[in-house]
Amino acid sequence: MILAAIGAIIGAIFGWKRAAKRGGVTADKLQYATSHGIAFLLVGYFIALFMARMGI
Numbered sequence: 001m002i003l004a005a006i007g008a009i010i011g012a013i014f015g016w017k018r019a020a021k022r023g024g025v026t027a028d029k030l031q032y033a034t035s036h037g038i039a040f041l042l043v044g045y046f047i048a049l050f051m052a053r054m055g056i
Contacts (some may be wrong), residue, residue: 001045001048002048003045003047003048003051004042004048005041005044006020006041006042006044007035007040007041007043007044007045007047008018008038008040008041008044009037010039011033011036011037011039011040011041012033012034012036012037012040012042013033014040015032015033015034015035015036015037016029016032016033017019018032018036019031019033021033030045046049
Protein backbone atom coordinates (compact mmCIF):
# COMPACT_ATOMS: atom_id res chain seq x y z
CA MET A 1 0.00 0.00 0.00
CA ILE A 2 2.96 2.30 0.40
CA LEU A 3 3.41 2.29 -3.39
CA ALA A 4 -0.12 3.63 -3.81
CA ALA A 5 0.53 6.46 -1.33
CA ILE A 6 3.82 7.35 -3.00
CA GLY A 7 2.09 7.28 -6.38
CA ALA A 8 -0.61 9.64 -5.15
CA ILE A 9 1.94 12.12 -3.80
CA ILE A 10 4.07 12.02 -6.95
CA GLY A 11 0.95 12.36 -9.11
CA ALA A 12 -0.27 15.36 -7.15
CA ILE A 13 3.09 17.09 -7.49
CA PHE A 14 3.23 16.26 -11.20
CA GLY A 15 -0.32 17.55 -11.76
CA TRP A 16 0.33 20.78 -9.84
CA LYS A 17 3.46 21.49 -11.87
CA ARG A 18 1.70 20.66 -15.12
CA ALA A 19 -1.13 23.10 -14.38
CA ALA A 20 1.36 25.77 -13.32
CA LYS A 21 3.26 25.31 -16.58
CA ARG A 22 0.03 25.89 -18.50
CA GLY A 23 -0.65 29.09 -16.54
CA GLY A 24 -3.54 27.80 -14.45
CA VAL A 25 -4.99 29.51 -11.40
CA THR A 26 -5.16 27.81 -7.99
CA ALA A 27 -8.39 25.96 -8.80
CA ASP A 28 -6.83 24.55 -11.97
CA LYS A 29 -3.75 23.45 -10.05
CA LEU A 30 -5.89 21.72 -7.42
CA GLN A 31 -7.95 19.96 -10.06
CA TYR A 32 -4.88 18.75 -11.96
CA ALA A 33 -3.20 17.67 -8.71
CA THR A 34 -6.29 15.71 -7.67
CA SER A 35 -6.83 13.99 -10.99
CA HIS A 36 -3.17 13.08 -11.44
CA GLY A 37 -2.96 11.98 -7.82
CA ILE A 38 -5.89 9.60 -8.26
CA ALA A 39 -4.49 8.22 -11.52
CA PHE A 40 -1.05 7.59 -10.02
CA LEU A 41 -2.65 6.13 -6.89
CA LEU A 42 -4.47 3.57 -9.01
CA VAL A 43 -1.31 2.69 -10.91
CA GLY A 44 0.59 2.29 -7.63
CA TYR A 45 -2.21 0.18 -6.20
CA PHE A 46 -2.22 -2.19 -9.16
CA ILE A 47 1.57 -2.49 -9.05
CA ALA A 48 1.37 -3.35 -5.35
CA LEU A 49 -1.42 -5.84 -6.04
CA PHE A 50 0.61 -7.47 -8.79
CA MET A 51 3.66 -7.68 -6.55
CA ALA A 52 1.59 -9.26 -3.78
CA ARG A 53 0.15 -11.82 -6.17
CA MET A 54 3.60 -12.70 -7.51
CA GLY A 55 5.06 -12.98 -4.00
CA ILE A 56 7.59 -10.21 -4.46
